[in-house]
Amino acid sequence: xxxxxxxxxxxxxxxxxxxxxxxxxxxxxxxxxxxxxxxxxxxxxxxxxxxxxxxxxxxxxxxxxxxxxxxxxxxxxxxxxxxxxxxxxxxxxxxxxxxxxxxxxxxxxxxxxxxxxxxxxxxxxxxxxxxxxxxxxxxxxxxxxxxxxxxxxxxxxxxxxxxxxxxxxxxxxxx
Numbered sequence: 001x002x003x004x005x006x007x008x009x010x011x012x013x014x015x016x017x018x019x020x021x022x023x024x025x026x027x028x029x030x031x032x033x034x035x036x037x038x039x040x041x042x043x044x045x046x047x048x049x050x051x052x053x054x055x056x057x058x059x060x061x062x063x064x065x066x067x068x069x070x071x072x073x074x075x076x077x078x079x080x081x082x083x084x085x086x087x088x089x090x091x092x093x094x095x096x097x098x099x100x101x102x103x104x105x106x107x108x109x110x111x112x113x114x115x116x117x118x119x120x121x122x123x124x125x126x127x128x129x130x131x132x133x134x135x136x137x138x139x140x141x142x143x144x145x146x147x148x149x150x151x152x153x154x155x156x157x158x159x160x161x162x163x164x165x166x167x168x169x170x171x172x173x174x175x
Contacts (some may be wrong), residue, residue, distance in 0.1 A: 001022070001023060001025075001026065001063055001067040001068050002018040002023045002025050002026050002067060002068065002069045002070075002071065002116055003013070003025075003027075003059060003067045003068075003069070003071065003080075003085055003086075004025060004026075004027045004028070004043075004071045004083070005012045005027075005028050005040065005071065005072065005073050005074055005078060005174060006020070006028065006030075006048075006073055006074070007031075007037070007038065007166075007167045007168065007171075008073065008084050008168070008169075009033045009143065009144070009168055009169035010071070010073055010095060011027070011071060011073055011150060012041065012055070012143075012144045012167075012168050012169075013141075013143065014071040015027055015038065015041055015042065015043060016041065016141050016166070017040040017135070017141070018040075018133065019041075019071075020139045020141060023045045023068075023069075024041050024045075025042065025043040025044050025045075026043070026044065026046070026047065026059055026063075026067060026085075027043035027045070027046050027047075028046070028047045028048070028049045028055055028064070029046070029048060029049070029051040029107070030046070030048060030049055030164075032048060034167055035048060037167055041042045041144070045062060045137075046072045048077075049081075054081070054084075055081050055085070056080070056081030056082060056083065056084025056085035057081075057084055057085075059084070059085035060084060060085060061086070061172075062110065063090070065087045066085055066086050066088070066114075067083075067085055067086055067087060067090060068086075068087060068089030068090050068091070069086075069090065069091050069092075069093060069116030070082040070085060070086055070090070070091070070092045070093065071093050072093060072094045072133070073093050073095050074094060075094070079092070079106075079107075080106065081092075081109040083107040083108070083110050083111045083114075084107060084110070085094075086111075086114070086116050087114070088114045088115055088116070089115050090114075090115075090117070091116065091117045091118075091119055092111075092116060092117070092119065093116050093119050093121045094119060095121045096118050109140060120123055141150070143168065143169055144167065144169065145168055145169050145171055146160075146166040146167050146168040146169060146170055147160060147166065147170055147171070148171045148172070148173055149170070149171070149172050149173065150173055151173060151174050152174055152175070153172075154172060157170050159173055
């Protein structure tokens, strides 16, 4: 079972790859409209983290033990709930820092007690990229593109990203 956070490009690719591998996916968003789109992409369970601020606890209740893997894009601002959502011995793949600073006391002691792993994730090796490309090609995975901006609209692209209105990748056309 994999938990993905939000509806940015990384999170949507994580959802697609997890489904490609046969995993059950729990996905979160702050928007009910985006949650409907997550379901269309194959999310098995969805949670609105604005209306369910203790979503980590809810995930643990839904699964009975917690998820095997969290794709953590929020950073320390969402880490406490990710720790709560992760099963004993599970892994949190720490990819982003979108949620800002932690809003409460750290649950790191819980992480230790549950023998969880916090794995920093960055760009992988050339071999990792080739395996990723092979999997994408074999399974026909297509990136979710929210909007393409012209190169001279870069400021608008950043403003669109900052608004949080996007669902998937924001692209900038060159040339």
